[in-house]
Amino acid sequence: MGFDVLLTVDQQIRYQHKLEALPISVLELNTRDARLAALEAMAPYFEQALTATTTSRFVSLDKDGKIIRHVDE
Numbered sequence: 389m390g391f392d393v394l395l396t397v398d399q400q401i402r403y404q405h406k407l408e409a410l411p412i413s414v415l416e417l418n419t420r421d422a423r424l425a426a427l428e429a430m431a432p433y434f435e436q437a438l439t440a441t442t443t444s445r446f447v448s449l450d451k452d453g454k455i456i457r458h459v460d461e
Contacts, residue, residue: 393441397422402446402458413441416448426451 394414401407407414415437419426433453440447444457 407446
């Protein structure tokens with residue numbers, strides 16, 4: 389059993405790694421506040437963002453639910 393998506397709040401990851409070479413997709417939660425309450429507020433958008441990772445290697449989700457695809461497959 390493996391992983392399909394790496395979920396992170398690290399907004400520097402796209403600059404520190406060659407994303408198109410990673411073996412899994414990355415979903416970045418683009419929020420200034422990484423505390424649980426702030427992440428829970430983003431939860432309604434997770435399913436749509438995770439779906440976007442099936443066609444994009446790197447997806448950024450902001451606190452308002454906006455999805456940005458950075459690296460397409």
